[in-house]
Structure formats: C-alpha cells, structure tokens
Amino acid sequence: MIYKKVFCLLVFFFLVFSCSWAAGPGSAALSDDEKESDQQIGDFSLAGYGEKGKKTWDLFGKEANIFEDVVKLKDLTGNLYGNQSVKLTADKGDFNKTNGKIHVEKNVTISTSQGVRLTTDSLDWDRVNSSISTKAYVNISKDNLFTRAKGAYGETALNKMNLEKDVLVEILSPKDPNKPEEIDNSKSVIITCDGPLEIDYAKNVAVFNNNVKVDRQDSQIYSDTMEIYFSSDKKKAPENSVKDPMADSMFANTSIDKIIAKGNVKTVREKNITYSREAVYSGQDKKLALSGRPQLLIYSTSDMPAFEQAQD
Numbered sequence: 001m002i003y004k005k006v007f008c009l010l011v012f013f014f015l016v017f018s019c020s021w022a023a024g025p026g027s028a029a030l031s032d033d034e035k036e037s038d039q040q041i042g043d044f045s046l047a048g049y050g051e052k053g054k055k056t057w058d059l060f061g062k063e064a065n066i067f068e069d070v071v072k073l074k075d076l077t078g079n080l081y082g083n084q085s086v087k088l089t090a091d092k093g094d095f096n097k098t099n100g101k102i103h104v105e106k107n108v109t110i111s112t113s114q115g116v117r118l119t120t121d122s123l124d125w126d127r128v129n130s131s132i133s134t135k136a137y138v139n140i141s142k143d144n145l146f147t148r149a150k151g152a153y154g155e156t157a158l159n160k161m162n163l164e165k166d167v168l169v170e171i172l173s174p175k176d177p178n179k180p181e182e183i184d185n186s187k188s189v190i191i192t193c194d195g196p197l198e199i200d201y202a203k204n205v206a207v208f209n210n211n212v213k214v215d216r217q218d219s220q221i222y223s224d225t226m227e228i229y230f231s232s233d234k235k236k237a238p239e240n241s242v243k244d245p246m247a248d249s250m251f252a253n254t255s256i257d258k259i260i261a262k263g264n265v266k267t268v269r270e271k272n273i274t275y276s277r278e279a280v281y282s283g284q285d286k287k288l289a290l291s292g293r294p295q296l297l298i299y300s301t302s303d304m305p306a307f308e309q310a311q312d
Contacts, residue, residue: 041064044062044064045058045060047059056081058078060076061073073095074091086111087112088123090108108122108123110132114159114201116141118138118158122135123136125156131154131155133152134153138163144171145169145170146170149165151163158201159201159202160199160202161201162199168190204230205230207227208227209225210224212225212226214226214259218270219269219270220269221265222267228256256283257283258282260281263278265277277291
C-alpha cells in the first residue's frame with residue numbers, strides 16, 4: 001500500500017514537471033505564430049548578392065518563426081546597399097519566401113545616407129523593384145522640410161515619393177543660419193493640399209495637387225496646382241507679367257527658391273488680395289510675378305479708397 005502511494009506520488013511529480021518543462025516559464029505569453037510555426041530560431045539573417053559577389057541587401061531579425069511560405073520576424077532590420085545606403089527597422093515583419101516581399105509593422109523607420117527619414121505604422125517593401133508602399137500615415141523629414149500624409153508609394157531610397165492625400169508640409173525657418181536648431185515660427189511656411197503630392201528629393205522639387213494652400217503668418221497663396229523648388233533657379237519670371245508688391249519678403253529666410261502656382265491663383269496679405277491664372281515667386285528678389293489677367297485688390301488705411309487693377 002505504501003509502495004503504491006509512493007509510486008503514484010512520483011508519477012504525479014513527473015507529470016507536473018514534464019508539463020512545466022514543455023510549456024516553459026513564458027508559455028502563457030506565447031503567440032499563435034510561436035505555437036504554430038514549423039521552426040523557431042534566434043538571430044535570423046538573410047542576404048542578397050549582385051555582380052562580383054557584392055552584397056546588395058540584407059535582413060536581420062532577433063527572433064524568427066518559420067512557416068512554409070513566410071518567415072515572421074521580430075526586431076527586424078533591413079539594409080539596401082548601392083549609390084546610397086538605406087536602413088529599415090520595425091518591431092515585426094513578414095518575409096515572403098516566394099516573392100521576397102517584406103511587410104513590416106509597428107515603429108517602422110526608413111533612413112537614408114542622404115538624410116531623408118520616413119516613419120509610419122506599417123509598410124510593404126518590394127526588394128526586387130526597390131519600392132515601398134503603405135496606406136497608413138507617413139512622416140518624412142529632410143533638413144528643414146517636414147511632410148505628413150496618408151498613403152504613400154515610391155522608391156525605397158526615398159529619392160522619389162508620391163503621397164496620396166491629406167498632405168501637410170512644413171518648412172521651418174531658422175532665426176540664425178548659424179543656429180538651425182533655433183526656429184523662427186513667424187517665418188516658417190505650411191503647405192497643404194488634398195493630394196497627391198509628388199516629391200523628388202534628388203532634384204529638390206515638390207508638386208502639389210488639388211486645393212493647394214501656402215500659409216504663412218501674414219500671407220497665403222491658393223491654387224489648383226503648385227510646384228515648389230528648393231534648389232537655386234535663375235529663370236526669369238514670365239514676360240508681360242505684373243510684380244505683386246504684397247509678396248515682397250513673403251518667404252524670406254526660408255529655403256524656397258521658386259514657386260509656380262497655376263489655376264485659380266489667389267494671394268492674400270493682410271486685407272490685400274490678388275487673383276491670376278499663374279503666379280511665379282522668385283526667392284532671388286522676393287517678388288511674386290502674376291500672369292493671366294491678374295487683378296489686384298488693395299486695401300488702403302488712408303483717405304484713398306481701395307482700388308482694383310486689372311490687366312489682360
């Protein structure tokens with residue numbers, strides 16, 4: 001009788017110990033992926049090589065759950081190598097074994113050696129076509145240019161990006177060129193549009209579409225479309241155009257060198273308003289040249305009444 005009790009007790013302890021060992025101390029926190037994966041490994045890595053054995057990309061994960069068609073990674077880091085380096089990081093991601101595409105989520109960041117940085121909640125990375133896409137909100141920054149929009153696609157290196165809708169761009173202006181960290185909010189510029197917005201960081205140009213508005217503390221520009229150049233451009237304003245005195249110093253101390261606004265252009269400075277079909281702002285002389293039947297509505301605080309000037 002005593003022997004049976006001892007035997008049963010040993011069996012009980014054996015079963016309890018076996019279940020505890022199989023489950024592990026963190027078994028309650030195991031995800032479905034970890035429970036169902038074919039294999040689990042740590043320090044997962046992949047790499048691709050081009051001509052002459054030169055590495056073109058690599059992918060790392062601190063933990064991987066391997067399934068038949070996909071590898072689910074945690075603490076993912078990916079790199080592209082070429083004319084410029086690109087680094088992608090995310091809390092988790094899925095690597096598709098069949099097509100090589102990668103879907104990443106949570107704290108997604110892409111940074112390039114050219115100083116462009118993108119953050120979002122989720123992203124699809126197509127290594128073969130060197131492209132990225134997302135339906136989530138994205139934030140992109142380069143130098144003093146900050147952009148936010150919903151939905152984006154473009155090059156993985158971020159040289160060219162198309163932002164789909166709800167676009168907001170902020171161009172910060174430093175108080176002192178020698179102290180770029182000190183921002184003068186009164187001279188910064190905010191640009192919004194319904195979208196899409198096409199950005200070419202390599203050429204320093206952005207093209208805004210649909211209900212475009214450039215907003216500064218004391219002035220605004222409205223138009224259907226707008227091209228903004230952030231690199232020096234010495235082209236002259238269109239012939240037979242009118243210089244708008246209200247635009248003088250409108251964008252002083254910003255990095256904008258030229259703006260071309262087209263379609264239902266309206267500029268506002270305090271109570272003064274101009275209308276035209278096209279407007280070209282020159283960062284060189286801080287003037288806005290109007291063309292296409294421009295009209296100036298000037299409000300006067302003196303005894304002289306307001307007047308309208310029109311030109312064909």
